Amino acid sequence: MSETLAPEKEGTVNVAVMNQVAGSGARAESPLHHAELDKLAARNPRTGGVMLRELKLLGHLTLRGSQQNESFMNGCAEVLGLALPTQPLTSVEKGSVSIRWISPDEWLVVLPADQAYEVEQGLRAAIEGHFSVVNVSGGQTLLELSGPNARDVLKKSCPLDVHPSQFPVGKVAGTVFAKSTAVVRRSGEESWELVVRRSFADYIWLWLQDASREYGLVIKS
């Protein structure tokens, strides 16, 4: 009993780290590949209240660590070029990198896919102590809803209070979205980003088409 519960010996870090992006030459399919959004975008109506775009094939890194671990906080700030947001339900963004607060010890970093491996290695080199960085790029995708009626679609889909007084630009909230789950972020005055699970992406896509039908849905490529 005591043998199986024995803690790992200190100093033995045994983590298999590999580049999960096969490179630009390899064919990659986003979770909504089958929906052929590019083709739909080509024959769209010109006007509508809701615009939908898949921000596909980005790098997603789940970061976990304690805010009390200075090496973790400093290392992340140094490697990502952005300090981790410690205020609940907030996000930070700089250039093509954004960081969402998920919980007091968890953050989601979204960055260009070709930087994910480099950043992951950088974090492992820079941080000491107990932390975790996992590349979850293949497990989820990012959808952007925008337009004057995007907020109405959210109101139908999730129990969050999305009034501007309660949901300022930059706020992040994990919630129930159409009985599935999503991490909702307000990225601009009229634009919102949803992080959805790969396995639910098709369902969410069907849901969003239905929910935005009355406002007019315009697909953007």
Add this chain to the structure above:
Amino acid sequence: MLHIYCPHCREHREEEEFHVKGQAHIARPLDPESCTDKEWGEYLFFRKNPRGIHHEIWYHSTGCRKFFNVTRDTVSYEIKEVYKIGEQPQVVAKG
């Protein structure tokens, strides 16, 4: 629907974002081997079912995915307080 304050997200959210995980403050016996069958059985299976103040664990399953404690009145369903794991309740049943 309950409107529940998450102490980690620091705002109220709808009940459907949470799961209830049953009675709080159940201490696992330090030495299970020396428990009698009665003690071990009560630890595993026997739960309070009070009329009034009840301390229970809730889980913010679709939000921050953290556990926390809630003191709830089982008669009125009113949530008296919310506190983090490891803390002790301020509102307790009389007697």
